[in-house]
Amino acid sequence: MKFTDNLPLMSGLPRADLPTDESLILASGSPRRSQLLKAAGYSFTVQPASDEAECGMCSRETAPELVARYAYRKAADVASKNDGGLILAADTVASCYGQILGKPHDIEHAEAMLRQLSGRRHDVFSGFCVWSVSQNRCVVEVVRTELQMQTLSEEMLAEYLDSMLWEGKAGAFGFQDGNDWLEVLDGGSETNVVGLPMERLAEVFRDFDLLATEIAIEKDGPSFPN
């Protein structure tokens, strides 16, 4: 099998008008998130959050809690550096039997994750945060997509690890990298697996006024909404 990092479904992605007259800033260095936004027709600039925004894992935290918190922290980091702007940040992890799988540190870590996911149902959670700097209000949401990975043969596993396409991808796999090794179950969002749930994002842009909550700024910066 040939593996290539090609995003599927690049046409017909939903797009909504932005909820404020601020320019859209993507607070993410993920090439997939940029590709998805571009494909949907959004104009935006890219300002990745600093690495410190993605730290401080809490052992009791669930996958949805973690991605919500990281998305918020990434948005807060970029918001603190801009006088205006509609900031969009996100975070994606895989989760299998309660274990959270983030980006692999090295090839051994990637192999261990792929062996864990092989032949199993699992979830991918993407949290995203839309933050209006001028209104000092934001929305944080999490979307779950359930997946089934086929049982990977030793050849497939070796070939994928060799391709290095697992680098920088949660769970050490790219939904977009293979033809049929992953199946999205129950009509879940494919763009959510790749890092940004485009369908829900358009709804949040549309309903921002109803959904957004005030950002509480404390001494040490914005506190995470419960």
Ligand SMILES: Cc1cn([C@H]2C[C@H](O)[C@@H](COP(=O)(O)OP(=O)(O)OP(=O)(O)O)O2)c(=O)[nH]c1=O
């Ligand atoms: C599960 C899965 C994840 N991914 C990617 C999306 C994200 O880029 C990455 C998860 O890491 P994230 O920490 O969510 O994002 P990032 O480090 O790439 O970028 P930033 O923190 O600046 O926003 O995994 C895929 O490309 N395909 C997949 O199938």
